[in-house]
Amino acid sequence: MAKEAKTIIIGMDGVPSGMIEGFAAAGVMPNISKLISQGVFKQIRSSIPEVSSVAWSSMITGENPGAHGIFGFMDLFSESYKMRFPNFNDLKAPPFWDQWEGKCVVVNVPSTYPVREMNGVIISGFVSIDFEKSVYPKSLIPQLKNFDYRLDVDSQKAHSSMELFLADLDKTLEARIKAFRYLWKEVEWQSFMFVFTGTDRLMHFLWDAYEDKGHKWHNYFVEHFRKIDEVIGEISGRIGDSDLLIIHSDHGFERLDKDVYISYVLSENGFLQFKKGQEVALNNICYGTKAFVLDPARIYLNFEGKYPCGTVKDGEGEELLCQLEELFGSLKVEGKRVIRDIYRKGQLYSGPYLVNAPDLVLVGAEGFNLRANVKADKLADKAIFTGKHTQDSAFLAIRGLSDEGIVPEVPTVMDIKGIAEKNKGRT
Amino acid sequence: MKDYNKEAHLRSILKAVSYRFLAAIATGSIAYAFTRRLSISLGIASVEAVAKIICYYIHERFWSFIKFGQKKHPLSSLPVNRPIEEKDMEEIKKKLKELGYLSEE
Numbered sequence: 001m002a003k004e005a006k007t008i009i010i011g012m013d014g015v016p017s018g019m020i021e022g023f024a025a026a027g028v029m030p031n032i033s034k035l036i037s038q039g040v041f042k043q044i045r046s047s048i049p050e051v052s053s054v055a056w057s058s059m060i061t062g063e064n065p066g067a068h069g070i071f072g073f074m075d076l077f078s079e080s081y082k083m084r085f086p087n088f089n090d091l092k093a094p095p096f097w098d099q100w101e102g103k104c105v106v107v108n109v110p111s112t113y114p115v116r117e118m119n120g121v122i123i124s125g126f127v128s129i130d131f132e133k134s135v136y137p138k139s140l141i142p143q144l145k146n147f148d149y150r151l152d153v154d155s156q157k158a159h160s161s162m163e164l165f166l167a168d169l170d171k172t173l174e175a176r177i178k179a180f181r182y183l184w185k186e187v188e189w190q191s192f193m194f195v196f197t198g199t200d201r202l203m204h205f206l207w208d209a210y211e212d213k214g215h216k217w218h219n220y221f222v223e224h225f226r227k228i229d230e231v232i233g234e235i236s237g238r239i240g241d242s243d244l245l246i247i248h249s250d251h252g253f254e255r256l257d258k259d260v261y262i263s264y265v266l267s268e269n270g271f272l273q274f275k276k277g278q279e280v281a282l283n284n285i286c287y288g289t290k291a292f293v294l295d296p297a298r299i300y301l302n303f304e305g306k307y308p309c310g311t312v313k314d315g316e317g318e319e320l321l322c323q324l325e326e327l328f329g330s331l332k333v334e335g336k337r338v339i340r341d342i343y344r345k346g347q348l349y350s351g352p353y354l355v356n357a358p359d360l361v362l363v364g365a366e367g368f369n370l371r372a373n374v375k376a377d378k379l380a381d382k383a384i385f386t387g388k389h390t391q392d393s394a395f396l397a398i399r400g401l402s403d404e405g406i407v408p409e410v411p412t413v414m415d416i417k418g419i420a421e422k423n424k425g426r427t
Numbered sequence: 428m429k430d431y432n433k434e435a436h437l438r439s440i441l442k443a444v445s446y447r448f449l450a451a452i453a454t455g456s457i458a459y460a461f462t463r464r465l466s467i468s469l470g471i472a473s474v475e476a477v478a479k480i481i482c483y484y485i486h487e488r489f490w491s492f493i494k495f496g497q498k499k500h501p502l503s504s505l506p507v508n509r510p511i512e513e514k515d516m517e518e519i520k521k522k523l524k525e526l527g528y529l530s531e532e
Contacts, residue, residue: 074520085511129515
């Protein structure tokens with residue numbers, strides 16, 4: 001009996017399509033270049049907002065945030081302004097490994113912490129803080145510790161010593177590759193998903209090194225991608241012709257020029273107010289507030305009955321949204337428009353958790369990084385990071401498909417597998 | 428650290444009792460077949476049952492430390508669906524702030 005085809009998904013967090021094309025053409029990523037020539041390579045759109053927690057949750061469940069319930073890295077407790085961390089236990093739609101037949105190995109997918117029991121092996125990705133809650137089955141932990149496996153690179157180091165940060169990034173990558181090789185061999189898996197997240201960290205701190213060939217860390221940046229390409233080559237060599245290989249990013253990246261503070265805009269225009277004599281903080285929002293914002297740019301109307309100091313009545317929502325659209329649509333910094341797109345929740349999301357969705361979501365224009373930051377005392381500032389996420393420049397490569405037209409603009413793992421299976425049926 | 432692969436003490440005790448109930452009936456029946464005296468047969472069955480419950484419990488606990496033949500990786504049944512605790516929040520916020528995913532609250 002013929003073996004059932006396997007599915008292999010390689011994630012490259014934050015890698016824009018242009019970077020992949022450039023490295024493939026320049027010979028930095030010869031293996032990915034070969035894969036591109038054997039299948040579909042496509043620029044795709046990310047989730048909105050274009051952050052990893054939302055994008056990966058959508059990718060692994062095949063659902064939009066209104067159905068899977070993850071709208072950002074942070075959310076609020078019900079009827080409160082207190083922050084909570086929407087974690088993997090809050091994901092309301094099943095990931096593919098709970099739906100597909102056979103054992104799955106899932107390594108380093110963001111927003112899968114704390115891990116849940118599943119048919120196979122899972123090691124959670126960002127934000128994971130405790131090994132005990134990051135690995136299933138727990139019996140794998142001693143082996144991972146032998147590999148010196150790290151749940152994440154220590155990004156704090158990048159703020160003090162780039163040398164130490166990059167050394168940590170290398171060790172994290174090496175240990176993940178060891179874990180990948182071990183699990184590939186030891187588990188009888190049917191689907192395997194592995195995500196490189198050092199790419200995202202590198203671009204946050206060293207986008208300038210990517211752009212500038214004379215930069216001290218340019219060669220390091222390039223070498224990091226060369227190492228990833230070697231792993232991709234190793235995987236390509238190990239799989240059969242009928243196996244499905246998907247490589248993709250969750251969002252893109254670009255140069256960051258300015259941070260722009262959305263809370264400041266709301267405060268200056270009278271939409272957001274804080275209790276007098278108390279610390280300016282989300283928890284101290286007072287009556288009179290019409291709207292507030294959570295990172296990166298999710299705007300919530302302060303509805304009466306929904307929030308403790310809710311001021312907005314049901315009938316006032318539409319007028320407020322129009323006012324906010326006008327305000328942000330015309331927002332400029334140094335003569336440039338700051339906001340590329342403004343979306344109402346109904347345009348983006350649908351499903352049983354729509355009630356938890358932000359009422360308005362802003363997407364920044366080129367170079368502008370939108371942040372909530374209630375404590376900001378100015379509209380914009382020079383950023384400490386050099387790169388920012390983009391919504392419209394992620395990439396997708398599928399080996400064995402030839403017609404990119406059949407791949408949706410915002411594809412999920414479910415879509416891709418479905419397309420590949422239909423395609424196989426035709427051939 | 429709690430080890431979820433091993434049996435709970437109460438489970439070992441209950442298994443010892445249920446097994447001895449069956450075994451005591453067998454012992455009593457055999458004793459009666461040889462002696463044809465009901466009181467002696469019941470006495471042997473009762474004393475043997477209590478003594479062997481203790482033996483069985485000790486035997487079970489001893490075996491629970493031996494890994495040979497235990498099914499584990501990759502599908503051991505571990506309760507891992509644990510909530511994020513309040514103390515975890517500061518660490519999570521710190522990590523999000525390091526990458527600019529969370530600004531001042």
